[in-house]
Amino acid sequence: MTRTDRQRWLLPSHLAAPGGPGAARPRRTVRDWVVDTTVFLLAAFFGLLAADTSARYNGDLVNVLDQIGGALACCALWLRRRWPTGLAAVLAVAGALVPAAAGAMLAALFSVAVRRPFRDIAWILALALAGAVATVFVRPDPETGAALGIVLGVSLTLMVTAWGMLVRARRQLVEALRERADRAEAEAELRAAQAQRLAREAIAREMHDVLAHRLTLLSVHAGALEFRPDAPPEQIARAAGVIRDSAHDALQDLREIIGVLRAPGEENGGGDRPQPTLATLGALVDESREAGTEVVLDTTVDDPGSVPAATGRTVYRIAQEGLTNARKHAPGAPVTVVLRGRPGEGLTVEVRNPAPDGPVPHVPGSGQGLIGLSERAALAGGRLDHGPAPGGGFALVAWLPWPS
Numbered sequence: 156m157t158r159t160d161r162q163r164w165l166l167p168s169h170l171a172a173p174g175g176p177g178a179a180r181p182r183r184t185v186r187d188w189v190v191d192t193t194v195f196l197l198a199a200f201f202g203l204l205a206a207d208t209s210a211r212y213n214g215d216l217v218n219v220l221d222q223i224g225g226a227l228a229c230c231a232l233w234l235r236r237r238w239p240t241g242l243a244a245v246l247a248v249a250g251a252l253v254p255a256a257a258g259a260m261l262a263a264l265f266s267v268a269v270r271r272p273f274r275d276i277a278w279i280l281a282l283a284l285a286g287a288v289a290t291v292f293v294r295p296d297p298e299t300g301a302a303l304g305i306v307l308g309v310s311l312t313l314m315v316t317a318w319g320m321l322v323r324a325r326r327q328l329v330e331a332l333r334e335r336a337d338r339a340e341a342e343a344e345l346r347a348a349q350a351q352r353l354a355r356e357a358i359a360r361e362m363h364d365v366l367a368h369r370l371t372l373l374s375v376h377a378g379a380l381e382f383r384p385d386a387p388p389e390q391i392a393r394a395a396g397v398i399r400d401s402a403h404d405a406l407q408d409l410r411e412i413i414g415v416l417r418a419p420g421e422e423n424g425g426g427d428r429p430q431p432t433l434a435t436l437g438a439l440v441d442e443s444r445e446a447g448t449e450v451v452l453d454t455t456v457d458d459p460g461s462v463p464a465a466t467g468r469t470v471y472r473i474a475q476e477g478l479t480n481a482r483k484h485a486p487g488a489p490v491t492v493v494l495r496g497r498p499g500e501g502l503t504v505e506v507r508n509p510a511p512d513g514p515v516p517h518v519p520g521s522g523q524g525l526i527g528l529s530e531r532a533a534l535a536g537g538r539l540d541h542g543p544a545p546g547g548g549f550a551l552v553a554w555l556p557w558p559s
Contacts, residue, residue, distance in 0.1 A: 183236070191233060194262045198229045201258030208254070225255025232259055235266040243267040243279050251286035254294055260286070261315045268319025269326070276316075283312050360527045364472060367524065368479045369405035372446045373398055375482060397445055433459040433467030436474060440492065443478045450478065454494035462502065466555050469535050470494070470504045476524045477506025477551040485511040485549065499559030501537070509548040528553070 183191070202225035206218065228246055235242050243263040250260035264283050267276050287308030291301050299307075380386075380394055431439075433456070440452045459467065474492055481490045488508045496502035525541055532539040537555035544550040 187236070191236075195229055195232050198232055198258035198262045199225075201261075202226075202229055202255040205254040205257055221253055221255045224249065224253035225259070228253070228256035228259035232262055235263055239263070239267040239270050240275070240279065243276075244282060247279060247283040247286045250283070251289040251293060254290065257290075261311060264312065265315045265319040268316050269323045272323075273320060280312070280316055283316075284309055287312050364476055364479075364524055364527065366405055368475050369401050371479050371482050372442065373401040373405065375446045375448075375486075393445075430464075430468055431471040431475075432464055433462045433470055436471055436492075436494075439471065439475055439478070443482075443490070446482070448478065448482055449489040451489065451491045452494075453491065456494055456496060456502070461498070462557065465535060466502060466557060469531055469537075469555055470502065470553075472531065473504050473528055473539070473551065473553050474506055476528055477508075479524070480549070480551075481506070481508040485509070487511060488548070496557055498557050500557065502555045502557045504553050504555075506551040507544060507548060509544075509546075525551075 206221050206225055228249055231242060231246070243260075243266065246256060246260040246263045249256045260283065264279065267279060288305050290308065291304040295301070295304075377398060380391065380398075383390075386394075436454075436459070437452065440450050443450050456462065462470075477492070478490060481488065485508050488511050490506065490508045493505040493507075494502070495505075525539075529539045532553050532555065535555050537553060539551075539553040541551045542549070
């Protein structure tokens, strides 16, 4: 049970169980029972005072009728939540004839002022004011003058009505604040869901780049086996091993992508794999060399571990995308990966390859890899340029900040 559920008994019934136009009338809460009992006892107390005052100058029959009328008026207050307007109108008329019902009339007027806007209760207020004036002349009190009786009756009626309108305004404010809080909570949940979705999409794009690299290696080795069926058994076995490892890694990456794209409450079905860093750039180059690509790594960064992890991961992804594009669009061409930089000056990574010697078959691509790298470099505070190199071929150059 939540804290709100535990405190629901402290709220009025219409706040504890809100409903639409077709909803059933809410049941009384513990607070409602306490309030209704208190109102009944106060109305009965004022009725007894009025009946005792009336007994001083009226006969026994009139006194009995006053007591019966006051008791019925007080009992009728238990219906004020169901029929507030009608009950207030009836008691306004009864209060003018039976002084013992005056307390119940004020309680009913307060209830209708709490539940209805002023334009709906103006006629009931006018009826109650007329009754307060009429009772001075219908049931005159010898001990109180007519002028003082009118002032007291009108003042009490106006004060009770104003009090009810104040309570209504406060309840409306509470309901407005409650709706605003609910709306703010829903908007916060929506923003959190959107942020989570964007993060998942970013991770999925990153994994897409990794998967594309794996599949490219697999395609290169499979093509080599297809066009060199007479290759030595050692080369065939090595190519088959690379194909097996690449297929296994691609399957793992595909599982991670599917896990990332699942709903937040679902299991991803796989463990977390270590993210690449600048220290694993050499392994990436060796993997490309095993696939048959001539790769030259030229770096002046002696301690890759000193590079921030996020920057090193971005450099790795840029080099990976450059090697993948070179194998796709310039197969057989040598690739040069240049890495320069020092703390305080930034880190520059460059991937270049010359134009291929002969015609290259068209390889379909989505073009999302370079776009994703540009976004990644911009988010890291750097920049990325790519396009045809001046001497032919293709160049991919990126600069990333490296704090001192």
